[in-house]
Amino acid sequence: MKRTITITVNGQSQTNEVEPRLLLVLYLRDVLQLTGTHVGCETSLCGACTVMLNGQAVKSCTVLAVQADGGEILTVEGLEKDGKLHPLQEGFWEEHGLQCGYCTPGMLMASYQLLQRNPNPTETEIRHGLEGNLCRCTGYQHIVKAVQYAAKKGLGAGG
Amino acid sequence: MPIIPKMVGTRIKRREDPRLITGQATYTDDIQLPGMLYMSVLRSIYAHARINSIDTSKAKQIPGVVTVLTAPDIAGQTDAVPTAAEVPGMKRPHHPLLAEGKVRYVGEPVAVVVATSRAVARDALDLIDVDYDPLDAVVDPERAIAADAPLLHEEFGDNIVFRVEHANPAVDQALKDADVVVKLRIFQQRLIPMAMEPRVTVAQWDRAMKHLTVWSATQAPHLVRTQLAEVLHVPEHHVRVIAPEVGGGFGAKLNIYREEILAPYLAMKLGKPIKWTQTRREDFAATIHGRGQVQYVEAAAKKDGTVTAIKAKLLFDLGAYLQFFTPMIPGFTGLLMNGAYKIPALSFEQIAVFTNKMATDAYRGAGRPEAAFIAERVMDAVAAELKLDPVEVRRKNFIPKEAFPYTNPAGLVYDSGDYEAALDKALQKVDYAALRKEQAALRQQGRYLGIGVSSYIEICGLGPSVLLPPKLKAGGWESCTVRVDPSGKVTVLTGISPHGQGQETSFAQMVADELGVSMDDVVVLHGDTALVQYGVGTFGSRGMALGGTSLLMSLNKVKDKARAIASHMMEAPPENLEFGEGKVFLKSDPSKFILFQQVVEAAYGFKAGIPNIEPGLDATSFYEPSNCLFPFGTHIAIVEVDPETGEIQFRRYVAVDDCGNIINPMLVEGQVHGGIAQGLAQALYEEVVYDENGQLLSGSLMDYAVPKAAMIPWMELDNTVTPTPVNPLGVKGVGEAGTIGSTPAVVNAVIDALAPFGIKNIDMPLRPERIWRAIQEAKGGRA
Numbered sequence: 023m024k025r026t027i028t029i030t031v032n033g034q035s036q037t038n039e040v041e042p043r044l045l046l047v048l049y050l051r052d053v054l055q056l057t058g059t060h061v062g063c064e065t066s067l068c069g070a071c072t073v074m075l076n077g078q079a080v081k082s083c084t085v086l087a088v089q090a091d092g093g094e095i096l097t098v099e100g101l102e103k104d105g106k107l108h109p110l111q112e113g114f115w116e117e118h119g120l121q122c123g124y125c126t127p128g129m130l131m132a133s134y135q136l137l138q139r140n141p142n143p144t145e146t147e148i149r150h151g152l153e154g155n156l157c158r159c160t161g162y163q164h165i166v167k168a169v170q171y172a173a174k175k176g177l178g179a180g181g
Numbered sequence: 182m183p184i185i186p187k188m189v190g191t192r193i194k195r196r197e198d199p200r201l202i203t204g205q206a207t208y209t210d211d212i213q214l215p216g217m218l219y220m221s222v223l224r225s226i227y228a229h230a231r232i233n234s235i236d237t238s239k240a241k242q243i244p245g246v247v248t249v250l251t252a253p254d255i256a257g258q259t260d261a262v263p264t265a266a267e268v269p270g271m272k273r274p275h276h277p278l279l280a281e282g283k284v285r286y287v288g289e290p291v292a293v294v295v296a297t298s299r300a301v302a303r304d305a306l307d308l309i310d311v312d313y314d315p316l317d318a319v320v321d322p323e324r325a326i327a328a329d330a331p332l333l334h335e336e337f338g339d340n341i342v343f344r345v346e347h348a349n350p351a352v353d354q355a356l357k358d359a360d361v362v363v364k365l366r367i368f369q370q371r372l373i374p375m376a377m378e379p380r381v382t383v384a385q386w387d388r389a390m391k392h393l394t395v396w397s398a399t400q401a402p403h404l405v406r407t408q409l410a411e412v413l414h415v416p417e418h419h420v421r422v423i424a425p426e427v428g429g430g431f432g433a434k435l436n437i438y439r440e441e442i443l444a445p446y447l448a449m450k451l452g453k454p455i456k457w458t459q460t461r462r463e464d465f466a467a468t469i470h471g472r473g474q475v476q477y478v479e480a481a482a483k484k485d486g487t488v489t490a491i492k493a494k495l496l497f498d499l500g501a502y503l504q505f506f507t508p509m510i511p512g513f514t515g516l517l518m519n520g521a522y523k524i525p526a527l528s529f530e531q532i533a534v535f536t537n538k539m540a541t542d543a544y545r546g547a548g549r550p551e552a553a554f555i556a557e558r559v560m561d562a563v564a565a566e567l568k569l570d571p572v573e574v575r576r577k578n579f580i581p582k583e584a585f586p587y588t589n590p591a592g593l594v595y596d597s598g599d600y601e602a603a604l605d606k607a608l609q610k611v612d613y614a615a616l617r618k619e620q621a622a623l624r625q626q627g628r629y630l631g632i633g634v635s636s637y638i639e640i641c642g643l644g645p646s647v648l649l650p651p652k653l654k655a656g657g658w659e660s661c662t663v664r665v666d667p668s669g670k671v672t673v674l675t676g677i678s679p680h681g682q683g684q685e686t687s688f689a690q691m692v693a694d695e696l697g698v699s700m701d702d703v704v705v706l707h708g709d710t711a712l713v714q715y716g717v718g719t720f721g722s723r724g725m726a727l728g729g730t731s732l733l734m735s736l737n738k739v740k741d742k743a744r745a746i747a748s749h750m751m752e753a754p755p756e757n758l759e760f761g762e763g764k765v766f767l768k769s770d771p772s773k774f775i776l777f778q779q780v781v782e783a784a785y786g787f788k789a790g791i792p793n794i795e796p797g798l799d800a801t802s803f804y805e806p807s808n809c810l811f812p813f814g815t816h817i818a819i820v821e822v823d824p825e826t827g828e829i830q831f832r833r834y835v836a837v838d839d840c841g842n843i844i845n846p847m848l849v850e851g852q853v854h855g856g857i858a859q860g861l862a863q864a865l866y867e868e869v870v871y872d873e874n875g876q877l878l879s880g881s882l883m884d885y886a887v888p889k890a891a892m893i894p895w896m897e898l899d900n901t902v903t904p905t906p907v908n909p910l911g912v913k914g915v916g917e918a919g920t921i922g923s924t925p926a927v928v929n930a931v932i933d934a935l936a937p938f939g940i941k942n943i944d945m946p947l948r949p950e951r952i953w954r955a956i957q958e959a960k961g962g963r964a
Contacts, residue, residue, distance in 0.1 A: 043300065052299075057211035058204015060428070062377050063461035067882035070377060098204035111202040115194055118847045121681030121855065123201030124208065124377040124428025149890035156882075158377050158429050159681050161854030162890040 027091040031056065032100030040087045046080075047071040049087035050097060058098040058127045062156070069155030072128035073097045079135035081154070098127035101134070109172040110134060119168030121159035129155050133169045142173055188690035188700060192847040195686045196705075206426040209381035209398045214454040217383075218247055220444055221302035221457070223292040223309050224467065225284035228318035228537035228875020229331060232282055235292060236310040245301035247451060249309065251292045252279040259446055260412040262439055262502070265653040266509035271343035271533070274334045276502045278439045278446070284313070285333050285501035286538050287877050288466025290439050295447055295455065318537040318875035322475055322498040325534040333501055333535040342499055342508060342533040347515060347591070349528035352481075355490035359481035363562040368944045369474040369551050371498065371869035372862075373879070374544045375887050378428025379459040380438065380468060384445035388452055394421045395445050400430040400678055401718030406710045407654050408437045408505075409445060424708035427680035431859070432543035433468050434680075435720040436505045465885065466877050470869055471544020473498035474511055474551050478518075480559040486567055486574040490526040491518050491559060497533035500540035507540050508533060509650065513548030513640065516591040520556025521600045521638045521813060522578035527590040537875040543720065545859055545920045546639070553637040557925035558942075561634075565936065570617075571929070572608065575636050576601065586808075586906075593640060595811045596905045596913075599839070603901045604636050607815040607837040610899065616819065624937055630832070631934025633818040635926035641722035641914035642810035642907075657806060659727035660716045663692070663735040664799035667785040669778040671698060673705040676716015677728035682916065683848040684724055688732055690844060695736040696743075697760040697777060714801055722812070722914025725844060730908040731804035738800030743780045749791045750775055750783060810905050810913040814838035816857075816926040822934040827953030829865065829931060831894035836922065839901045840915035849915050850898055856919020857896055862888045863920075864927035868946050886946075935959075 024039040031054060038053055050056045050073070061083060062070035071083040074096035101108040110133050113119065120126040129152065136143060136151040143151060148169050149162065157165060200206040237249040255278060262276035275281075280291045292309050296302035317331040324330055325340040333340055356362055376398075383396040393415050399405050402422040410417035427434065440457050448455045459468070475496040481489045497511040515529035560578065564571035580587050582599040589595065613632070620630045643649070646656025660676035671692050677684060689703040706712060719728075744755035747765040751758070751773070759768050766774035783789055784798040819832040836853060843849050866886035870878040879885040886892075904911030924945070931947050932940060938959040943951055 041300070048299070051211070052213075055213070056204070057207070060208070060378070061210070061458075062379070063882050065461070065881045065883050068377065068461070098202075102203055107202070114202050115198045118195065118851050120198065120201055121683070121851055122377065122429040123197070123206055123426065123681070126201055127204045130202065145895070146891070153889045153891055156377065156887055156889065158375055158431070158859070158887065159855045160851060161856075161858035161896065162893050163854045163896055164851060165890070 025088055027088055029090050030094045032097060042086060042088050044087045045083055046085040046087045046090055047082035050082060056097055056099050060124055060127060062124065067156070069132060070125050070128040072131040072155065074131055074134065079132055098130055101130060109175040110168070113168035113171030117164050117167040117171055119160065119165045125155060125157045129157065129165060133172070136169065137173055143169070188693045189844050191845070193686055193690055193700070193845060195683050196689060197683060197685050208378055208426045208428055209383055209396050210458050212383050212396055212425065214383070214385060217454040217456055218295050218297060218451065219299050219302040220447060220455050221294045221306055222290045222440060223294070223306045224463065225280060225287060225289040225291050227284055227313050227315050228287050229316040230284050230313040231316065232280060232284060232291070233312040233314055237292060240294065240305040240308040243301060243305050243308065245297040246305050247295045247297065249292060249294050249305065252277060252281045255279065255446070259442065262442065263408055263412060263437060264503040264505060264507065265650045266506045267650045267652060268343045268345065268508045268512065271508050272337050274502055278443055287875055288463065288539060293443055295451060320536050320538060320871045320873060320875050322496045322534045322536055325536050326532060333537065340535040342535060345531045347529050349526055351526040352490040352492045352528040355481040355526055356479060356492065359489065360484040361482050361563065361566045363480050363482070363559065363566050365478045365558055365562060365942060367476040367478060367554060367558065369472040369476065369554070370945055371473045371541065372471040372544060372867050373465055373869060373885055374431045374433035374468065374471055376429030376431055376433060379461055379464045380434065380440065381458045382441045382444040383454065383456045384448035385454040386449040386452060392419045392421070393445055393449065394423070396423045396425055397441055398427045398434055399424050400427070400435040400680060400720050402678055402708055402710050403676065403716050404655060404718055405437055405441065409442065412442055413446060413449065421711045424678050430680050431545045432471070432547055432720060435543055435718065436469060462881055465880050467539055469504050469540055469542035469544070471541065472551065473541040474514065476551070476555060478555055478559065480563060482563045482567065484567060486563060486569045486577045488522060488524050488559060488563055488578050491524055491555065493518060493529040493555065495529055495531045497531060498536050498541065499533050500536055500538045502540050504540040504542045507542045510541065510543050510548045511551065514551040516593055517549060517552035517640055518555045519589055520553055521580060521636050522556060523580045524578065525590060538871055545856065546917045547721065549639040549917065550860065550921045550924055553639060553921045554925045557635045557637065557929060561929045561932065562941065565941065571634055572604070572613065575604065575634065594808055595638070596808055596907045597903050598638065598811060598813050599901065599903050600636055600813055603813060603837045603839055604815040606899060606901060607817050607835055610835050610897065611817050611819065611833060629822045629824060629934040631820045631822060631930040633926045633928065633930025633933055634815065635922050635929060636815045637922040637925065638811050638813040639918055639921045640809045640811055641917060642726040642806060643721045643723065644806055644809040646805060655717050658717065658803050659723065659731045660714050660801065660803045661728065661731035661735045662714055662799060662801040663732065663739050665739060665781055667781060669698070669702065669781045671696065671703045673703065673732060674713045675705060675707045675728050675732065676713060677724045678708050678719045679724060680719065682719060682724050683845065684728060687725060687844045687848055688729065691729065691732060692736065695740065695760065697762055697764060722916040726810055726908055726910070726912045726914050727804060727806060729844065729910050729912060731802050733909055734802035734804055735800045738802065739798060742794070742798060745794055746783050746791055747775060747780050750779070806907060808907045810907055812838065812840045812913040812915060812918045814918065814922055816922040818926040818930040820930045820934060822931060822952060824956050827949035827951070827956070833897065834894045835897045836919065837899045837901060838915065838918055838922070839903050840918060841904045841913040842902060842911040844912065852915045853898055853919040854896055856917060857923040858888055858893050860920035860923030861893065861927050863945060864924045865946050866892065
């Protein structure tokens with residue numbers, strides 16, 4: 023029994039009919055074709071699916087699309103503004119904070135919230151702040167440096 | 182002309198990143214094709230059972246289900262899952278796509294569903310009724326050897342896959358003559374490779390052209406193409422395999438799996454595109470596991486610390502079936518047990534067994550971590566036994582730098598090395614002497630600091646093709662095409678298949694330096710068998726060493742042709758011409774030059790009709806290496822163990838690695854970081870656990886401790902540079918070195934910390950509970 027939902031995703035309003043069981047991550051990937059957000063597990067541990075929902079970082083594999091009805095979502099595709107990379111994206115690029123790239127969108131979105139709440143985190147705060155995101159390639163060190171890069175650049179009002 | 186700086190050796194940020202940091206890259210599950218259907222797999226819930234019957238009728242009735250198939254439905258229509266590896270005398274069990282009459286591991290595919298949506302494909306699995314008769318399972322490899330163990334493959338009469346012995350009477354003599362003999366039982370636990378992207382395959386069959394296209398998360402698209410062609414009986418030139426963006430591999434995606442064959446089979450049968458996306462639970466149960474050995478090691482030593490022999494009995498827990506390279510991976514272990522040391526005599530017995538588990542195969546290090554661990558633990562155990570400093574014992578036993586190329590007792594020829602230089606650099610960084618003093622002082626205070634050294638070597642860049650299995654249609658070579666187009670831009674087609682290693686950047690650096698073009702004018706393509714000449718793939722730390730050398734060969738061919746053309750245009754001898762800054766200039770007088778672009782235009786426009794030269798400017802090369810490569814280094818882990826809780830804190834982790842010449846130091850750092858994280862995780866956190874019934878208890882990330890950011894210490898990296906003479910780049914491999922070096926460094930550190938308790942060994946992973954129990958036992962209390 024499908025339900026109609028309307029969600030603003032990266033500033034664009036989207037209206038679709040979905041089954042209540044449809045996960046938000048699959049809504050983003052399969053329905054909206056925003057495939058930047060990735061699925062890495064089904065136990066809510068890996069963080070590859072992290073997006074911002076109504077100002078909070080959530081694991082979109084553990085949110086139903088219908089729960090996001092009426093809400094606002096920011097995905098990795100929405101970080102770039104008018105062709106200009108977000109300081110976090112710049113940081114990951116400058117500091118080699120990614121290798122295969124699969125964890126990266128989720129890592130970026132989790133870091134986005136981290137810096138919103140704590141604009142100048144210590145190394146320990148970054149590592150703990152990203153405990154919901156696994157990376158198998160980098161050993162995390164360059165990810166820490168990427169987040170520090172973005173913090174130094176300062177995010178200004180609104181991130 | 183703007184000056185184009187020298188690119189090789191610099192920290193250039195990656196060409197790959199713009200698509201990855203913006204979420205624009207296409208991974209296999211991102212692919213959507215018109216009319217695409219979804220495949221799902223019903224898997225065995227028993228480790229060992231007979232299948233009496235399978236009732237798929239209810240599943241077939243769900244709206245949206247297109248078909249449900251079991252083994253009888255597909256009998257005879259394809260070949261079985263292939264194994265390329267060959268060990269003399271080994272048994273080759275039949276490896277079906279879907280279980281035939283019996284299941285042999287939890288997760289084994291039993292039935293396959295195709296449906297119009299992911300959800301229906303998943304729902305249908307619940308309505309398939311399988312009537313199983315459970316059988317006793319065997320999961321302990323030491324139990325599997327026994328004559329009365331449950332038999333996995335009845336036709337063989339026992340569970341032994343192969344038994345190979347390399348005896349050496351000199352070893353037995355050395356053990357008799359030894360001043361001390363150390364004995365170790367080492368458990369190399371199984372590991373989950375855990376690439377962040379689970380496996381995915383999408384397949385499409387063009388009925389008119391009889392052409393199969395398969396997108397798969399693989400490290401070796403050409404190898405997969407050849408195997409699919411054979412197994413599915415489609416002529417190879419009608420099969421195209423594409424590795425889109427691949428989210429990590431670590432060896433687990435260097436294979437050919439049942440689902441990777443089933444998806445194209447179904448695409449051909451149904452005439453519709455098929456997508457199969459693995460869940461993480463399926464990944465844990467049904468993607469190859471790493472490691473899986475029980476090792477009984479004896480080492481003979483003189484009282485001055487010289488190790489005179491190592492003898493090992495190595496038990497390989499291979500699993501229920503053989504995947505592509507399964508039986509050959511652990512075979513590296515015995516061959517390299519002497520590590521960096523001039524131990525003159527080795528002997529080993531290898532027994533590989535079937536167990537009711539998923540197959541093992543290559544996982545970062547693939548047989549060499551298991552060897553380095555023996556060498557490094559022996560050094561520490563000998564030092565402890567003789568009350569000598571473990572660093573001095575290493576020095577005493579090192580193969581000296583004058584001894585290269587060095588042939589070890591197993592006949593491996595180490596290319597180059599200076600083990601003391603790396604050790605000394607690491608010791609200096611940690612101020613080793615001061616640390617030992619501090620350790621002694623802390624012990625007086627009831628604090629347990631541990632210093633763990635690992636002076637590892639490894640063998641990578643496989644290699645001379647004769648070393649690759651006869652059944653593998655490819656060898657150990659690698660290929661590259663360099664193609665200059667009429668506008669002077671360069672396209673590189675590499676046979677390697679990077680999935681995070683960064684060769685789109687490092688290869689462009691090489692092209693820029695060799696041809697004198699801008700990096701922005703170079704693109705590196707890979708991963709598509711329709712685009713790229715036959716290649717072998719990315720694994721075993723071969724990308725730069727082998728792929729890069731084949732690139733250099735093609736660049737040299739392009740330069741030779743460009744020189745010949747320029748020579749005609751400039752009326753100068755070609756050997757006097759060099760490339761740089763967009764020009765081809767006279768070495769003896771750089772003010773005399775033409776533009777590279779002019780040479781390119783002459784090659785393609787060919788208006789001047791240059792004699793003895795064909796038009797065009799591109800070249801293809803295949804590089805056959807003359808030897809493998811032997812990276813090395815010293816890692817030092819400094820930890821403190823809390824005896825009350827068994828918890829470990831890292832104070833420092835220092836790594837000095839030598840991978841020969843370095844093209845992009847930033848990429849090398851990344852590889853070492855990631856490698857260390859995985860090696861450290863084996864030492865401390867990760868283990869695959871099956872219960873005695875063969876149920877996979879560590880079945881998801883909730884029960885398998887892949888390290889999080891706070892679980893990995895800051896890694897201080899440095900390097901020495903000892904180029905290899907094996908290839909003109911002087912490059913060894915580095916992808917696995919960090920993993921190989923780190924595991925023994927961490928374990929040695931913890932054992933060193935606990936030396937006052939008389940603890941000599943603890944099984945990995947060194948979980949706090951294990952450490953705490955070892956301390957209690959040593960104190961004589963109840964564990």
